[in-house]
Amino acid sequence: MLDTVFIITAAIILISALLTITAHNVVHALLYLVVTMLAVSLIFFILGASFAAALQIIVYAGAIMVLFIFVTMMLHQGEKSLAQERHLFHFSTSITALVLSSILFCELTFILFLTPADASTNMVTAQSSPFITVKQIGVQLYGPYSLLVVISALMLLSALITAIHISKSPATIETNTEGNNL
Amino acid sequence: MIPISWILFLSLSLFTIGIFGVLARRNLLFVLISLELMLNAVVIVFIAASRYHSASMANSDGQIMYLLVLALAASEIAVGLSLVIHMYRQHHHLDIDKLNKLRD
Numbered sequence: 001m002l003d004t005v006f007i008i009t010a011a012i013i014l015i016s017a018l019l020t021i022t023a024h025n026v027v028h029a030l031l032y033l034v035v036t037m038l039a040v041s042l043i044f045f046i047l048g049a050s051f052a053a054a055l056q057i058i059v060y061a062g063a064i065m066v067l068f069i070f071v072t073m074m075l076h077q078g079e080k081s082l083a084q085e086r087h088l089f090h091f092s093t094s095i096t097a098l099v100l101s102s103i104l105f106c107e108l109t110f111i112l113f114l115t116p117a118d119a120s121t122n123m124v125t126a127q128s129s130p131f132i133t134v135k136q137i138g139v140q141l142y143g144p145y146s147l148l149v150v151i152s153a154l155m156l157l158s159a160l161i162t163a164i165h166i167s168k169s170p171a172t173i174e175t176n177t178e179g180n181n182l
Numbered sequence: 183m184i185p186i187s188w189i190l191f192l193s194l195s196l197f198t199i200g201i202f203g204v205l206a207r208r209n210l211l212f213v214l215i216s217l218e219l220m221l222n223a224v225v226i227v228f229i230a231a232s233r234y235h236s237a238s239m240a241n242s243d244g245q246i247m248y249l250l251v252l253a254l255a256a257s258e259i260a261v262g263l264s265l266v267i268h269m270y271r272q273h274h275h276l277d278i279d280k281l282n283k284l285r286d
């Protein structure tokens with residue numbers, strides 16, 4: 001039962017990821033990306049990590065997608081940008097990338113399925129642990145991993161400052177520097 | 183219980199799709215979307231590793247790493263999209279092959 005659910009979800013993930021990569025319209029690609037994120041959160045539910053699944057829906061399919069869609073609304077010009085995109089990406093320009101990534105795929109599947117027997121049996125017979133609750137994660141996060149919380153807070157703050165500074169319009173920056181020089 | 187090799191196969195396929203997107207697309211917005219797909223593939227491995235951990239007590243290290251990757255993805259997307267806006271203001275297109283000069 002769980003196996004069939006997993007296989008269907010994995011198929012949805014892979015198909016919608018391929019459609020995301022090969023779409024010409026940015027809005028279509030973003031909608032396929034939302035489908036991918038929701039299917040990944042279903043994988044997390046199947047694996048018993050319900051907190052991670054909820055965060056995946058809230059942060060990825062909510063916040064990050066809203067950022068993407070706002071930028072697309074600012075930059076998209078309808079038929080003109082569609083024609084530009086068709087010029088930039090078609091099948092003949094992506095043959096080299098296809099060959100390289102299929103070589104990588106073959107190597108990774110070779111490593112995964114054709115490893116020596118003792119290593120793979122160790123992986124299969126590993127006992128599954130009981131489900132992890134949110135309380136355990138919180139105790140771990142604010143106990144031994146509290147430095148990680150501080151570091152990620154600093155990273156978010158620096159990303160905020162960087163985004164504000166870069167996306168400021170060039171005219172205001174020039175007038176500011178001129179004011180400083182005077 | 184799902185065999186862990188299936189999950190690893192799903193993750194590596196998703197990662198390869200993301201690599202293909204980064205290599206093949208020339209629009210900066212699509213490159214960022216492909217980076218998101220690759221981060222998702224990594225995150226699946228983290229969650230599966232915390233689930234299939236062979237210790238007797240439950241191990242939540244994988245989910246904590248998931249939280250860190252989530253914060254990383256959010257900040258990366260914020261900086262990347264502001265770079266997209268800046269590039270569009272300067273060049274009026276998003277073709278990364280045209281960015282071959284250090285300054286214009």
